[in-house]
Amino acid sequence: MLLKTKAPWMESESAVTDPALYASRRQFIGLGAAAAVGASLPWKAAKATSLADQAPKESRFSPGSVTDSTWSVGDEALTPYADVTSYNNFYEFGTGKGDPVVMAQGFKTRPWQVQVDGACAKPGTLDIEQVLSMPLEERIYRLRCVEAWSMVVPWVGVSLRALLERFEPLGSAKYVRFETLYDPDQMPGQRRAVLDWPYVEGLRLDEAYHPLTIMAVGLYGAVLPNQNGAPLRLVVPWKYGFKSIKSIARITFSEEMPKTSWALAGPSEYGFFANVNPGVDHPRWSQAKERRIGDFFRRETLMFNGYGEAVADLYKGMDLAKFY
């Protein structure tokens, strides 16, 4: 991101294009399955499990353990599993898009505990096994990187709100801070001063509690591959991808807005809110369009990545034409 001297889409992305891999479109199921949020909204419930066979058999969740998605992206095709898992940003394992799939292979994700602390009544630890025992749901979301490429990913995750509420945040808690594991022995990228490690991200508590926000533990009906942020990573679909922090080891409730890695590294280029906004350009490139991985032509970027109807209220009173 910050390190780039040319617009990222000028780099070769041809390696990831294989339209033949685009399997059949999802079958839509009735709105009946749509729970709380989805029900009255235009996003139809969709089923991606028909594509679950793209993920390796041995890593798939057992049949019936993941509820079908209550969110979809209309008739936009899912990005093939092979692309979602080989074209990554995970600087702890190298800055090249193809580095994480190679360099993260031996990364140890079990046992895994997340330390939870700060402004909450019940600080403690969260074991990955506890997260996996929560109700798992598939969520088909767009992922829009600040570098102007995008994907559609069928995530498997849990409600972030349900996960956070276990620790009883205090009324004074206004933000949540997330930290990636710091382990330069396992994460070779952390031996280089690319960022001020560990990678840190944050959300306002109402953003973290929004029904769209999930803690992902899988994709394509299978356990999250290391390069995608195993064993658990955030997914906040209306924000640029860098907010969706991977391999989380610590969560802290706070009264102050957390200082986040990219905002610290490039304050004039990356903000705290980082909501997808085609009207506010990155200082070095336009954000009006994006390249969907696998597509030849660029497409228009949607305000809030297409989730405006669900999230715009969170930003009432903020000047959306301004860089945040």
Ligand code: MTE
């Ligand atoms: N989290 C950590 N810890 N380190 C990273 O380098 N990259 C971010 C985000 N989360 C990153 C991270 C960026 S820039 C993007 S676009 C997404 O992860 C990419 O997620 P994906 O590789 O699963 O597509």
